Amino acid sequence: MPFLHGFRRIVYEYQPLVDAVMCVLGTERGENQRRRDDEESISRALAELLDRESQSPVFTQGISYSLFRVADLGLVSAAKVLLRYGADLNFEDPVSYYNPLHIAVLRNKPDMVQMLITHGAExxxxxxxxxxxxxxxxxxxxxxxxxxxxxxxxxxxxxxxxxxxxxxxxxxxxxxxxxxxxxxxxxxxxxxxxxxxxxxxxxxxxxxxxxxxxxxxxxxxxxxxxxxxxxxxxxxxxxxxxxxxDPSCCLNAADGEEWEHSLTYTILENFDLLFPLTALLLQHGASFVCSHHSASYWTGQQLIFTRLAEALREPLDAAEVADVLAKAEVLLDLARICSPVVPPLFPRSQLPVLDQVSTHQPLLELYSKLEDQESQPLPLRCLCRRLIRRCLQPWPFEEKVKALPLPDRLKELLLPENSWTDRPGWDRFKPRRSPR
CATH class of the missing domain: 1.25.40.20 (Ankyrin repeat-containing domain)
Structure with a gap:
């Protein structure tokens, strides 16, 4: 017979041996079913078949492909018999080019994976x-x-x-x-x-x-x-x-010239929609400036106020306005407590301008509050809270704080995030609003 390669070689040369092996194992071609015989008798019957066929010129190829098939099915005992008769551990299926170990993983057969590796699979x-x-x-x-x-x-x-x-x-x-x-x-x-x-x-x-x-x-x-x-x-x-x-370090693009925005930048741009992740990063101590380019590239305050202005331009009701403002205040407070670098507040002249006085007023009030905070030394309780939380790193802190020999009131002070975790909707991402 002329040499046949690829898929045709399997079909015309050693497929009969493969079919015979699978028949002994109690499977039908293309189906994952076994006879309910015990493994010992199946292994004995398989060995008898292989003894009879051992002189076949396509014996090694046939039992190697059979190994691939039984690896697919997770038949560990049968695989051991085939290996004992010389099946190739690294045989490649001519269609998928996977070997027995690959297919065992794909079919989630951990026992087969372990057996193949312990028998020498690469x-x-x-x-x-x-x-x-x-x-x-x-x-x-x-x-x-x-x-x-x-x-x-x-x-x-x-x-x-x-x-x-x-x-x-x-x-x-x-x-x-x-x-x-x-x-x-x-x-x-x-x-x-x-x-x-x-x-x-x-x-x-x-x-x-x-x-x-x-x-x-x-x-x-x-x-x-x-x-x-x-x-x-x-x-x-x-x-x-x-x-x-580092979530605050911008990403270098493939060409080495462009820089892509960091995770911290991305979520602060949409802090109200991605609130749980934004809070998580700040709790972990994410920098409030770009950790590669510093404050010259972006600051957390700028991003929060920019997004706040965008949100206030949308047709929000009073409850929604209060919600987005509350989220902004919580995040700015978390940054003061947790971030290793909190840059100076940007100039008032850079504050986003809104057309309507009623929507612009909340921005001014929040900015004024931050100005007042910045003009005064950080309160002693905030300094203590910041120092203790740093000593308790890495996050999460809750169990560590509970174990401290402190009054409950002081423990609550160390965990300001507990005051907002139960607010409706603050524990999930939200998609962008569809245009109305």
């Missing part, structure tokens, strides 16, 4: 089409967490990069949408095992830039989707910052 092997490693595949979906844990326990390189410079952490973030793919536990495990929080692809993509993209997606989503995406983004932001990411 743990960081990448497929030829997508350049994905087993760890990349395990990082992308929440249900693959058991496989992710096995791979990391057995020594997978958590910071290995594909041809584009993408690590498993970046794969996890790129596949996340906070809705159908909510893999925050995968992200947490990668970070706990040493994933580089500042990893950068050849195109300049970073974990923080991936998060910023998703935050912006929430602004253009439905109300319910924005809420779900917001919960995801807030959890991921907490993880990234807790592992050393």
């Amino acid at each position: 743990i960081d092997k990448r497929d030829r089409i997508h350049e994905s490693s087993p760890l990349d595949l395990a990082s992308e979906e929440a249900d693959k967490l058991p496989c992710l844990r096995v791979l990391l326990d057995l020594g997978a390189d958590v910071n290995a990069k594909d041809k584009n410079g993408k690590t498993a952490l970046l794969h996890a973030l790129a596949s996340s949408d906070g809705l159908t793919v909510n893999n925050v536990d995968n992200i947490e495990m990668l970070l706990q095992r040493g994933a580089d929080v500042n990893a950068t692809t050849h195109d300049g993509e970073t974990p923080m830039s991936s998060l910023i993209f998703l935050v912006k997606e929430a602004l253009d989503s439905s109300t319910e989707d924005a809420k779900e995406i917001g919960h995801f983004c807030t959890r991921v932001a907490h993880l990234l910052i807790s592992h050393g990411a």
Whole structure:
């Protein structure tokens, strides 16, 4: 028979052996069903078949592809028999170019993953089409967490990069949408095992830039989707910052000349819509100025007042006006308490101007309040609160504050955020208003 390659080779040369193996295992071609025989008798029957077929010129290819098939199904005992007869651990499926370890991860078969690796499968092997490693595949979906844990326990390189410079952490973030793919536990495990929080692809993509993209997606989503995406983004932001990411540093674009806005800038631009994440960053001690270009690039006060002016131009009722002003005051107060750098207030001449006196007045009143605060020394209670919170870092502080030998009233002073956490709607993202 002439040499046939690619998919045709499987069909015309060793497919009969593969079919025979799968029949012994109690499966029908294309179906994931097994006979209810015990594993020992199945393994014995499989060994008898392989003994009979061992002289076939396509024996190795046939049992290697059979290994791929049983890895797909998670049949560990059968896989061990095939390996004992010489199946190739790194056999590539000619259609998908995945090997048995890849397919075991994709089908979420952690026991199979462990067995293949302990028998010598290359743990960081990448497929030829997508350049994905087993760890990349395990990082992308929440249900693959058991496989992710096995791979990391057995020594997978958590910071290995594909041809584009993408690590498993970046794969996890790129596949996340906070809705159908909510893999925050995968992200947490990668970070706990040493994933580089500042990893950068050849195109300049970073974990923080991936998060910023998703935050912006929430602004253009439905109300319910924005809420779900917001919960995801807030959890991921907490993880990234807790592992050393700087949310206030602007991002260098791929060409090295342009700079993209930081996460802190992005959320302060829409603080009323992204309130829980804005508060979280400030509680974590995010800088109130660009940590790369300093106050010459942006300050938190400018961004909050600019957004406040935009919001007040919208057709808001009295309750909505009060709500957005209250959010602004809370965030400005959090910055005074938590941010390592709070710049001087910008000149009154730079205050956004609104057409109507009734809508401009709240801006003036808030600005005047900040002027008064800045003209006076920080009250002793604020200094003490700031110092104690810094000593209790990293965030969250609540359990640490509760453990302090202080009166309840002083504990409440140390946790001003508890006074607003129960306000309706302050715990979720909101999309931009549709034009009326």
